[in-house]
Amino acid sequence: MALAYLSGLLQGDTRSLARCISLVENEAPGYEQLLQALPHRTNTRVVGITGPPGAGKSTLVNALISQLLLQQQKVAILAVDPSSPFNYGALLGDRIRMSRHFNHPDVYIRSLATRGALGGLSPKIIEISEVVKAAGFDYLFIETVGVGQSEVEIAGIADTTVVVVVPEAGDEIQTMKAGLMEIADIFVVNKADRDQADLFARNLRTLAHTRSGDWNIPVIKTIATQEEGVKALIEQIQLHQRGIYSHEQRHALLLAEKAYQLIQQRRMRDISRQALQQEVLKRLQDGDFNLYRLAAEWAGR
Amino acid sequence: MALAYLSGLLQGDTRSLARCISLVENEAPGYEQLLQALPHRTNTRVVGITGPPGAGKSTLVNALISQLLLQQQKVAILAVDPSSPFNYGALLGDRIRMSRHFNHPDVYIRSLATRGALGGLSPKIIEISEVVKAAGFDYLFIETVGVGQSEVEIAGIADTTVVVVVPEAGDEIQTMKAGLMEIADIFVVNKADRDQADLFARNLRTLAHTRSGDWNIPVIKTIATQEEGVKALIEQIQLHQRGIYSHEQRHALLLAEKAYQLIQQRRMRDISRQALQQEVLKRLQDGDFNLYRLAAEWAGR
Structure with a gap:
């Protein structure tokens, strides 16, 4: 039954994709066979977008979609942030705000419920990401609010984690953003037309530099409302992804972390x-x- | 062998306590029998102290110790925050800073290693807390840095979670502190002699009020360096703890969460x-x- 959607899914049919995600989300009969039948595809760039509420994550994702559509890319969005306008479960009004791309054939948007009061990610997010990857999207953006546990979890699920912040007093970077600091592969300073944006970005760059290893964490200034800086961001995402897939060990590490989370879920489900x-x-x-x-x-x- | 320390532990002997913690931390032979032999004592108030680096958590804990010693209370501190001066594993100079209480017979200070790069809590913190409780302390403070996963985890381990923040621009409360917002049982606005402290505390109070259920989350202003506000904080901790232990369901919920974490650790240790x-x-x-x-x-x- 579930396998009936598989061929549609592999051809990128949106209705099959939606059905498959629902099957997995609800653990409907056959969902396990479906998951076990998925080929391992590595052509989807899985990008986590996180940061505090108000940083403009959704606007940035919108701008990314626009730009990627110009480049003939297929884009999927999973919104886990309950306050995200992509998460149309919340308010009908919000849904309308996002409608610019909502009916585009190369865009798939889905909101997911969060787990519990602390706003963790959906326990099914890893499996659902695998389903989206099988459908042949070029990009999968997972938008989460950067608070509590989800900011840490997203680092285990996305291949590239983009942390979106807004300019504010420079000496606050060090204290408040330590949790976000540690998971960022790329920083975006959004609302870069604000006062102090340059100083803020410079401070952030210095900080990011101290953390950089093989990968120099870039700091990109954007004005998402005007789609400024978005092309540069996409280039950095591509660069980072090339790094992952050219290093077998790093790629395996990312997959192993996902497997670990899945094993934990399975072993604890009777408790x-x-x-x-x-x-x-x-x-x-x-x-x-x-x-x-x-x-x-x-x-x- | 491990059980040899049990009677000393139950009498509150510091050396036995130190030995027992080491046994548990290193999973030395007999540590499981030791843990299984511990009586369930509820007279220790387990208080998590968390918040961003620079908020003055350690200074506040110092002030709490001073005040509680005046009240003839026995106090234990577990420092999980690697930047905490209590965490004397780091720097000898730091250790000296804390020496005011270090040799007091009614104070026990121990630093614990954090788990991995994301600064999570020690995987043994729950078991170690049980050991400290068996030793008959009146208070156990667990100090963690409020970033990443540890801020969320601490809420599952402490009975009362105190979130320490410092005054800053009022409109930032809402965005940056959402993760801390959700776990606080008590807010402390430290460095309350700063400009804007009153406005900040007022804003925080309004926000905290929207989250309050059975328990109205108090906002306490302190100047830890001068021990100001510390008595009021202790009173709120006591009040909150009375609430837990007079509500059997809430008490059981806290214990069940700890048991859940322990079960998960056990089941995953072969992976x-x-x-x-x-x-x-x-x-x-x-x-x-x-x-x-x-x-x-x-x-x-």
């Missing part, structure tokens, strides 16, 4: 936090609670 | 990321790589 809470309550009431013993028993089930 | 990477490489070279299949096979091992 319900609610059932665990009930068990804790029971043992507390029996006066027989020991945290480590409980964990050891349940881990072995 | 080496390095071995996984080697396997990925091999399959890529054989032209037989499928992410989901690999994960399914390894999950089932």
Whole structure:
């Protein structure tokens, strides 16, 4: 049943793609066979776009779509950020804001539910990314809000992580952005027409430089609303991706991290936090609670 | 062997405590029996102290120790933040800065290694916290830097999470601190003698109010260097803890979350990321790589 959509998916048919994603998202019968049947394709550039709310991530993604369409590229977007206008689950008004590209045949936009209150990524995001890759897109942008756990997780899922920030007082970079600092493959200073943008970008460049290894983390200034700087950003994304795919070890490391996350999910799926809470309550009431013993028993089930 | 330290531990002997923590940290023979033999004690208030570097977390913890010693309380500190002066593994000079309380018989300070490049918490922090609780401390402060994953993790380990911030331009609160926003049980605006501190605290209060449920998240102004506001902070910590321990469900939820983390660690300990990477490489070279299949096979091992 699920496999019936496979050939459509591999040909890039949008309806088949949508069906396949839903199958995986809902763990509908056959979704595992579908996932196991996917060929390993490496022609999709998986790009995480993260950063604080208000940095202009969605506007930037919009500008990226426009530019990539001019270059005859097929583009998919997964919006995990609940505040993103791409995440049209939220408000109908938001959906309309994004409609410029919504019906374009070479663009596929999908919003995904986040996991729990802390705004983590959808637990299915890795599998869904594999489905999108099988459909033959040139680019997959995964937009997440850069707070809490998701900023760290996105680094394990995207091949290139773009961190979008806006200019502000220079001495704040060091303190507030440390979490984002560590995951960025590329920095974008958006709203670069603001005062202090040059100083901010310069400071960021100095900081980024101290972290650079094989790859010199670039700092790109953009004005997403005017599509300025977007071409330069695409060039850096391409450059970074070439780096990954020309280094077998780095490529394998990225895939291994995804596999690790999937293994963890599978092994933990029989553990319900609610059932665990009930068990804790029971043992507390029996006066027989020991945290480590409980964990050891349940881990072995 | 490990159990030999148990009676000393339960009597609060510092040397036994240090030995027990080392046993657990190194997974030395007998550490599991030791953990399983610990009584469940609820008299230790486990308080996470987090926030960006430069917010004055360590100075605040110092001030908390001073105040609590005046109140005849026993205080333990686990420093996970690698930049913390409590984390004396780093620099000898730093250790000296903290020496005011270092040799006090009612104070126990220990630094813990962080896990990997993203600065996560020590994988052993939950178990080590249980050991400290068994030793009969009144307070356990866990200091972590508020970036990346650790800020989210700390919320699962501490009973009360204190987020320390410093005054800055009011409109930045909303954007940059969203990750910290979600985990705070108590906010501390430190360096409250700075300009704009009142405005900042007021804005933060408004924001915190929108998130408050059963518990109204307080915003406390402190000047840690002068020990100002520290008594008020202790009162709020006590109030919050009373809330937890008088609500069985909330207490069980906190314990269940810790158990969940421990179960996950146990179940994943046979999976080496390095071995996984080697396997990925091999399959890529054989032209037989499928992410989901690999994960399914390894999950089932």
